[in-house]
Amino acid sequence: MTTTADTPRHTPLPLLVLGHGRDLESERGVECPGDLPAPSDPSLVARARAAKEALGERVFVLGHHYQRDEVIEFADVTGDSFKLAKEAAARPEAEYVVFCGVHFMAESADILTADTQTVVLPDLAAGCSMADMAAVDQVQECWEQLVEAGVADRTVPVTYMNSSAAIKSFTGRHGGTICTSSNAKTALSWALEQAGDGGKVLFLPDQHLGRNTYARDLGRPLEDCVVWDPHKPMGGLTVEQLRDATMILWRGHCSVHGRFTVDAVEAARREIPDVKVIVHPECRHEVVELADEVGSTEKIIKTVAAAPAGTSWAVGTELNLVRRLAAQFPEQRVVFLEKNVCYCSTMNRIDLPHLVWALESLVEGRVVNAIRVDEDTAHWARVALDQMLALPGETAKD
Ligand code: 13P
Ligand code: SF4
Numbered sequence: 506m507t508t509t510a511d512t513p514r515h516t517p518l519p520l521l522v523l524g525h526g527r528d529l530e531s532e533r534g535v536e537c538p539g540d541l542p543a544p545s546d547p548s549l550v551a552r553a554r555a556a557k558e559a560l561g562e563r564v565f566v567l568g569h570h571y572q573r574d575e576v577i578e579f580a581d582v583t584g585d586s587f588k589l590a591k592e593a594a595a596r597p598e599a600e601y602v603v604f605c606g607v608h609f610m611a612e613s614a615d616i617l618t619a620d621t622q623t624v625v626l627p628d629l630a631a632g633c634s635m636a637d638m639a640a641v642d643q644v645q646e647c648w649e650q651l652v653e654a655g656v657a658d659r660t661v662p663v664t665y666m667n668s669s670a671a672i673k674s675f676t677g678r679h680g681g682t683i684c685t686s687s688n689a690k691t692a693l694s695w696a697l698e699q700a701g702d703g704g705k706v707l708f709l710p711d712q713h714l715g716r717n718t719y720a721r722d723l724g725r726p727l728e729d730c731v732v733w734d735p736h737k738p739m740g741g742l743t744v745e746q747l748r749d750a751t752m753i754l755w756r757g758h759c760s761v762h763g764r765f766t767v768d769a770v771e772a773a774r775r776e777i778p779d780v781k782v783i784v785h786p787e788c789r790h791e792v793v794e795l796a797d798e799v800g801s802t803e804k805i806i807k808t809v810a811a812a813p814a815g816t817s818w819a820v821g822t823e824l825n826l827v828r829r830l831a832a833q834f835p836e837q838r839v840v841f842l843e844k845n846v847c848y849c850s851t852m853n854r855i856d857l858p859h860l861v862w863a864l865e866s867l868v869e870g871r872v873v874n875a876i877r878v879d880e881d882t883a884h885w886a887r888v889a890l891d892q893m894l895a896l897p898g899e900t901a902k903d
Contacts, residue, residue: 535629542858556864565599569606570802571823571852585802587685607633611876612670624876627859638757639710641671643735659704661696670878677888686801690722710757717786762787765821769843770795773819784821
């Protein structure tokens with residue numbers, strides 16, 4: 506198809522009723538084949554235990570920090586997305602890796618595990634709205650327009666882990682790197698150095714992480730950032746704006762972290778004496794600027810764990826994690842920062858019925874919801890992931 510600057514290719518996002526049909530561009534609207542146990546079934550915990558026991562070392566269950574308690578209970582290891590991918594790679598003896606998280610995480614695990622291992626996502630509707638905000642044809646179109654504007658050869662893509670394998674693959678093909686919320690500063694410094702004087706970074710798909718890392722962590726001017734809107738011709742930018750910018754931020758965001766507000770930070774400070782506000786860098790820039798601490802999920806946990814007893818924390822990240830922190834550290838006062846924010850709805854798609862269904866199917870010799878990234882996509886995505894691992898100082902720390 507031929508496109509011009511005036512006719513951007515839009516990724517069709519059909520409105521499917523959840524649980525019916527299939528949108529191959531994302532995980533929306535996927536139903537589970539077979540019988541899903543009822544959530545009210547009182548034997549679910551015993552069934553999950555029995556299935557795990559029957560599978561023994563053949564199965565390894567990973568649980569992201571944002572998962573429900575009922576699921577975390579069965580995780581062999583918990584962590585942020587990068588830690589979990591590494592854990593999966595470090596378990597070659599496990600025939601099956603059951604990923605209790607979202608689709609992009611299961612894809613990364615598939616890329617990083619051996620071909621003999623199978624990664625299973627208990628509910629295929631567990632996608633990520635942020636990852637869905639950058640479709641590969643939109644990113645290709647953006648790149649073509651950077652080529653036309655004469656800036657592509659000085660632009661290095663930096664892609665957040667929270668992205669599809671196809672976008673990671675695009676990044677590998679164009680000499681870029683993946684980053685996580687814990688190593689974004691190092692990744693961005695590396696990319697800016699690669700881009701050289703007058704060079705640029707195309708940061709995908711979370712504009713907030715890109716802006717926060719550039720302006721807060723690297724102390725560079727906000728005026729250097731422009732936002733590429735994939736739904737507008739030329740991203741809504743002029744050629745001059747593109748040429749003048751250093752950071753081209755993709756117009757994507759997390760539908761959970763993007764909802765924390767300045768008002769909530771101010772209310773916490775008013776209402777809780779000596780409160781410390783700690784937020785995830787996916788939050789908006791004005792919120793991050795007002796916070797006392799900013800960090801990945803692993804950093805948030807470690808900071809609260811290491812804080813002196815009696816300290817108060819208002820935490821701006823997913824509610825399942827904040828509730829668990831409050832329960833695990835009763836000697837601290839841990840509160841959720843924003844009353845208008847809910848759980849991550851896609852993370853919460855993974856529940857005990859889906860986990861039991863996935864595990865029992867494996868016991869019966871049926872692999873359900875296997876996540877397989879095609880060889881070519883996996884190859885280039887791996888190049889971008891390996892570039893991240895090669896950044897100075899093994900950057901995937903907290
Ligand atoms: P991390 O787990 O890498 O901190 O990312 C947060 C997140 O939003 C995961 O979906
Ligand atoms: Fe995606 Fe945000 Fe949910 Fe993480 S918390 S899975 S980034 S929507």
